[in-house]
Amino acid sequence: MSDRPGGAPRRDVELxxxxxxVRVSEGTTILQACRGLKIDTPTLCYLETLTPVNVCxxxxxxxxxxxxxxPACSRPVExxxxxxxxxxxxxxxxxxxxxxxxSSVDLSLVSDEVKGHMKRYAARPERFGPKAATxxxxxxxxxxxxxxDYSKCILCYKCVEACGKxxxxxxxxxxxxxxxxxxxxxxxxxxxxxxACVYCGNCIGxxxxxxxxxxxxxxxxxAGTWDESKQTQTDTxxxxxxxxxxxxxxVQENRIVKVTSPLDHDVTNGHLCIKGxxxxxxxxxxxxxxxx
Ligand code: SF4
Ligand code: SF4
Ligand code: FES
Numbered sequence: 001m002s003d004r005p006g007g008a009p010r011r012d013v014e015l016x017x018x019x020x021x022v023r024v025s026e027g028t029t030i031l032q033a034c035r036g037l038k039i040d041t042p043t044l045c046y047l048e049t050l051t052p053v054n055v056c057x058x059x060x061x062x063x064x065x066x067x068x069x070x071p072a073c074s075r076p077v078e079x080x081x082x083x084x085x086x087x088x089x090x091x092x093x094x095x096x097x098x099x100x101x102x103s104s105v106d107l108s109l110v111s112d113e114v115k116g117h118m119k120r121y122a123a124r125p126e127r128f129g130p131k132a133a134t135x136x137x138x139x140x141x142x143x144x145x146x147x148x149d150y151s152k153c154i155l156c157y158k159c160v161e162a163c164g165k166x167x168x169x170x171x172x173x174x175x176x177x178x179x180x181x182x183x184x185x186x187x188x189x190x191x192x193x194x195x196a197c198v199y200c201g202n203c204i205g206x207x208x209x210x211x212x213x214x215x216x217x218x219x220x221x222x223a224g225t226w227d228e229s230k231q232t233q234t235d236t237x238x239x240x241x242x243x244x245x246x247x248x249x250x251v252q253e254n255r256i257v258k259v260t261s262p263l264d265h266d267v268t269n270g271h272l273c274i275k276g277x278x279x280x281x282x283x284x285x286x287x288x289x290x291x292x
């Protein structure tokens with residue numbers, strides 16, 4: 001048995017994953033058990049710090065006795081469960097999910113890990129042809145802090161969760177519309193400046209596709225000056241209040257170009273407020289005399 005901090009002991013659960021006998025604590029998800037076995041399981045809508053919403057279905061696995069494939073990211077293990085993560089059915093389903101997304105959404109800025117999964121499952125979005133429906137649209141640029149380019153949005157809901165009950169509790173954005181028309185929107189599609197947004201940028205921090213981006217990064221990418229090979233990261237503590245959030249300053253050519261915070265920070269789980277996320281112009285707007 002494993003101990004549950006401050007509560008009743010958790011039972012151990014025994015199951016089989018890809019033929020290997022596994023023992024994990026009750027409440028563990030199939031994804032966590034797979035990760036414990038170093039089984040590479042793709043995820044898009046899942047993030048350790050957010051409530052699973054099961055919308056992308058790229059993590060699906062086969063569970064013996066289950067009519068449909070199940071999302072590994074949210075399904076807890078059960079005693080004597082038999083899980084297959086690499087069956088033909090699983091591979092086909094993951095490939096199709098990746099192909100449908102890549103045929104309709106601009107995935108040019110997704111992580112190398114996601115690009116690796118596209119290769120691993122031999123995803124060929126081009127097979128839907130040049131007339132495949134897309135979500136292409138101009139970026140929304142309505143403030144100086146961050147832009148929203150929904151032609152890169154895979155509707156993973158992470159931004160909605162971070163803006164809502166999982167972090168910020170501001171509820172400035174939600175999913176509007178249905179089917180292919182479903183989209184992330186402010187109330188009545190208003191500009192951010194007329195919405196409830198408080199510019200914490202927590203939505204940018206969790207966005208996996210670059211749909212939400214610092215305006216500084218967006219401008220540099222457009223000007224062709226964004227160069228990650230020239231960037232360094234310096235960790236520091238936010239000077240604005242006693243919470244002491246860890247800030248990761250991304251610096252290029254002696255200028256801060258964006259700020260993130262580590263997901264595994266005990267207090268903030270990677271979330272910040274407007275001051276920590278965007279309040280760094282005072283560092284770089286100093287004259288040489290002030291720096292001395
Ligand atoms: S910046 Fe903060 S308040 Fe504004 S939409 Fe993003 S998460 Fe919500
Ligand atoms: S904007 Fe980003 S975080 Fe929000 S749903 Fe789209 S891809 Fe996900
Ligand atoms: S990562 Fe599991 S459903 Fe999206």
